[in-house]
Amino acid sequence: MADLKLTHVEKAYGEVKILKDINLDIKQGELIVFVGPSGCGKSTLLRMIAGLESITSGVLEIDGQRMNDVPPAERGIAMVFQSYALYPHMTVRDNMAFSLKIARKSPEEIDKAITRAAEILQLTPYLDRLPKALSGGQRQRVAIGRAIVRDPKVYLFDEPLSNLDAALRVATRIEIAQLKENMPESTMIYVTHDQVEAMTLASRIVVLTVGEGIGQVGTPLELYERPENEFVAQFIGSPAMNLLDGEIVQTGAETVVQIDGGGLARSTVPTESGDKGLKVRAGIRPEDFIPTDSDAIFSGEVEITEALGEVTQLYFRRNGSDHGLIAKLPGIHANLRRTTVSLTAAPEKVHLFHNGRSLLYR
Amino acid sequence: MESIAGRKSALVWAVHISVLALVLLWVVPTFGLLVSSFRTGDQIASSGWWSALSTQEQSLSPIRVEGDEVQKDGAYVIEGTLFPRGASTVSAWGTSSRAIDAYVPGDTAELGDGQSLTLDDKGNYVLTSPTSLEGTRLPRIFATASQPPEFTLNNYQTVLFGQTTGTSIGRAFLNTATVSIPATIIPILIAAFAAYALAWMNFPGRALLVAAVVGLLVVPLQLALIPLLQFHNWIGIGKGYLGIWMAHTGFGLPLAIYLLRNYMVGLPRDIIENARVDGATEFQIFTRIILPLSFPALASFAIFQFLWTWNDLLVALVFLGTGDSQLVLTAALVNLLGSRGGDWEILAASAFVSIAVPLFVFFAMQKYLVRGLLAGSVK
Numbered sequence: 204m205a206d207l208k209l210t211h212v213e214k215a216y217g218e219v220k221i222l223k224d225i226n227l228d229i230k231q232g233e234l235i236v237f238v239g240p241s242g243c244g245k246s247t248l249l250r251m252i253a254g255l256e257s258i259t260s261g262v263l264e265i266d267g268q269r270m271n272d273v274p275p276a277e278r279g280i281a282m283v284f285q286s287y288a289l290y291p292h293m294t295v296r297d298n299m300a301f302s303l304k305i306a307r308k309s310p311e312e313i314d315k316a317i318t319r320a321a322e323i324l325q326l327t328p329y330l331d332r333l334p335k336a337l338s339g340g341q342r343q344r345v346a347i348g349r350a351i352v353r354d355p356k357v358y359l360f361d362e363p364l365s366n367l368d369a370a371l372r373v374a375t376r377i378e379i380a381q382l383k384e385n386m387p388e389s390t391m392i393y394v395t396h397d398q399v400e401a402m403t404l405a406s407r408i409v410v411l412t413v414g415e416g417i418g419q420v421g422t423p424l425e426l427y428e429r430p431e432n433e434f435v436a437q438f439i440g441s442p443a444m445n446l447l448d449g450e451i452v453q454t455g456a457e458t459v460v461q462i463d464g465g466g467l468a469r470s471t472v473p474t475e476s477g478d479k480g481l482k483v484r485a486g487i488r489p490e491d492f493i494p495t496d497s498d499a500i501f502s503g504e505v506e507i508t509e510a511l512g513e514v515t516q517l518y519f520r521r522n523g524s525d526h527g528l529i530a531k532l533p534g535i536h537a538n539l540r541r542t543t544v545s546l547t548a549a550p551e552k553v554h555l556f557h558n559g560r561s562l563l564y565r
Numbered sequence: 566m567e568s569i570a571g572r573k574s575a576l577v578w579a580v581h582i583s584v585l586a587l588v589l590l591w592v593v594p595t596f597g598l599l600v601s602s603f604r605t606g607d608q609i610a611s612s613g614w615w616s617a618l619s620t621q622e623q624s625l626s627p628i629r630v631e632g633d634e635v636q637k638d639g640a641y642v643i644e645g646t647l648f649p650r651g652a653s654t655v656s657a658w659g660t661s662s663r664a665i666d667a668y669v670p671g672d673t674a675e676l677g678d679g680q681s682l683t684l685d686d687k688g689n690y691v692l693t694s695p696t697s698l699e700g701t702r703l704p705r706i707f708a709t710a711s712q713p714p715e716f717t718l719n720n721y722q723t724v725l726f727g728q729t730t731g732t733s734i735g736r737a738f739l740n741t742a743t744v745s746i747p748a749t750i751i752p753i754l755i756a757a758f759a760a761y762a763l764a765w766m767n768f769p770g771r772a773l774l775v776a777a778v779v780g781l782l783v784v785p786l787q788l789a790l791i792p793l794l795q796f797h798n799w800i801g802i803g804k805g806y807l808g809i810w811m812a813h814t815g816f817g818l819p820l821a822i823y824l825l826r827n828y829m830v831g832l833p834r835d836i837i838e839n840a841r842v843d844g845a846t847e848f849q850i851f852t853r854i855i856l857p858l859s860f861p862a863l864a865s866f867a868i869f870q871f872l873w874t875w876n877d878l879l880v881a882l883v884f885l886g887t888g889d890s891q892l893v894l895t896a897a898l899v900n901l902l903g904s905r906g907g908d909w910e911i912l913a914a915s916a917f918v919s920i921a922v923p924l925f926v927f928f929a930m931q932k933y934l935v936r937g938l939l940a941g942s943v944k
């Protein structure tokens with residue numbers, strides 16, 4: 204039920220700046236996902252929004268009100284921790300009632316809130332159990348329930364699923380998606396390492412870089428199809444996007460790049476005539492490569508094949524580059540090992556970067 | 566593989582045997598003390614506590630025949646029994662110390678002058694004499710008898726309710742409790758607050774304070790006794806319960822704070838932060854989250870402190886007076902050693918009264934003791 208605004212927010216521990224110039228405008232009802240490499244400050248940013256960590260500089264506003272120095276409980280937020288952080292000596296019911304009791308709500312009100320949350324999360328049969336008598340998934344749901352009963356303006360999740368096994372993770376992810384659907388007006392911020400979680404849950408994704416602030420903010424497909432910079436391009440998608448050095452040889456609505464040690468790559472990224480001769484990097488996702496007989500962007504010997512069933516990943520070594528190249532072809536192609544394969548890609552799938560920034564966003 | 570398995574089982578055996586040895590080392594004297602405290606002084610003097618539990622055959626100290634003589638069939642007869650309380654069985658007897666097993670039960674011994682003495686296996690004797698026995702020295706009986714176990718509560722009666730000054734164990738027991746219980750509760754109350762602050766609240770100088778606490782851990786008690794007593798005199802509380810509570814609190818606090826802080830630091834940060842987000846104040850976090858979760862550590866320190874204050878003699882000697890109203894158990898025991906050093910039955914009963922409470926506390930709380938000892942060392 205709230206907008207959230209971060210303006211020039213920074214965080215430093217002593218001399219070390221962890222977060223730099225974070226500007227974010229989050230609208231009510233959005234589910235924002237923070238992703239980024241480990242140690243980039245996702246948790247720190249979330250905890251700053253929660254009020255558990257001080258804001259070194261900049262302004263945090265919730266519903267237009269400055270929140271920098273407001274204690275956590277008065278910010279109207281609820282946080283779900285990665286470790287669940289259930290109170291081990293209290294039953295599920297008491298866990299959920301704790302914040303309401305502190306807020307001196309009436310017993311009827313507390314009861315109503317707990318009943319509702321327990322129904323949403325299918326926790327009714329477990330209300331009188333201690334956390335230690337619950338499975339991981341159930342504990343996670345209690346942690347979410349504890350947030351729900353407070354009816355907060357903003358929900359904060361810090362890697363809520365990372366302690367669950369793969370199957371449960373998928374199930375709980377879907378539950379969270381449904382939860383969001385049932386509460387369309389609540390704002391959620393969600394930190395994760397998991398790309399699938401990010402792509403499926405987010406209305407917008409915020410990619411954080413290590414020490415360089417925000418890499419890009421956008422819908423999942425925006426980030427995938429039109430990454431602003433090499434960092435985001437490589438961070439979103441797995442395996443990461445291949446980057447091939449080259450030089451622009453033809454400009455216009457369709458740009459042609461001569462790849463070093465390879466062929467010509469065509470891209471729909473428009474360029475101006477002055478760009479001719481510009482050193483660029485062509486970015487091609489592994490899944491966008493197509494085997495070809497002529498006009499190859501790249502050809503080389505397959506070093507390793509990984510047949511995953513629905514796709515096969517081919518690993519190439521590239522001369523003059525310490526990064527290999529990965530292509531992902533549909534179907535099973537284990538027989539391609541030690542053969543020479545030529546690859547091309549559709550022009551609209553070829554991204555162009557100069558000095559790390561996409562030529563699309565000049 | 567085999568050798569590892571072999572070594573492992575050897576190690577297990579070594580552990581088991583040492584544990585057994587320790588248990589025996591501890592249980593045997595304790596049990597002996599318990600048994601002795603129910604025996605009479607004579608029993609303790611004549612046989613060890615282990616023989617008190619089974620029927621024992623032993624030579625009794627000589628018993629002189631006594632009783633009123635009656636005239637029967639023209640002879641003077643005295644009847645009586647060796648064992649007024651019954652339940653012993655005679656296996657052999659004699660009438661002189663040179664031949665204590667000259668007769669078997671039922672035999673009749675000729676004592677000269679026409680006197681004869683008969684003893685049956687229940688210890689009933691019949692002395693028959695042709696002349697009146699009035700005024701003569703009656704014979705003694707040297708019996709060898711098997712006696713069933715026999716115990717008495719008299720020692721405890723004497724010890725707990727006796728009135729002799731300086732040795733009233735019952736009173737001393739209450740005095741010790743008066744010292745120990747507050748001297749356990751007060752430091753825990755203070756230390757729990759301090760430990761929470763040192764573990765979870767941010768303020769300048771926190772690390773220094775923790776270091777100071779650790780430093781205080783190694784200050785020897787003896788060093789502080791006299792200055793502290795002088796201080797007590799100076800502020801006017803002198804010798805008395807208030808003084809000893811404060812002294813025990815002071816001596817106990819460093820360890821209490823240290824143990825509790827280490828335990829509380831190990832509590833998950835997320836839980837405390839979650840409580841903070843839930844709106845709990847520091848005090849609510851402390852009372853509703855930290856205290857319940859720290860119960861094992863609190864209990865284990867309480868046990869330590871209680872046992873230590875209960876068994877303490879030194880601090881009590883310094884900070885308490887010597888009157889009956891302030892004499893603690895340990896001091897009363899010392900007095901007893903002086904005044905009744907030979908009365909083992911009294912000493913045994915007194916000693917057992919003084920260890921009964923620590924034993925009870927230990928057995929009732931041992932699970933917390935073990936958990937608390939591990940606190941902070943393994944995570």
Ligand SMILES: Nc1ncnc2c1ncn2[C@@H]1O[C@H](COP(=O)(O)OP(=O)(O)OP(=O)(O)O)[C@@H](O)[C@H]1O
Pocket residue numbers: 216221239240241242243244245246247248396
């Ligand atoms: N109290 C602190 N003092 C100094 N540095 C800190 C402190 N807390 C965190 N950091 C640093 O801040 C950086 C960001 O930490 P943070 O936990 O936010 O990372 P994260 O993005 O959540 O990582 P992960 O994905 O592994 O959870 C890390 O490099 C960490 O070392």
Ligand SMILES: [Mg+2]
Pocket residue numbers: 245246247
């Ligand atoms: Mg994190």
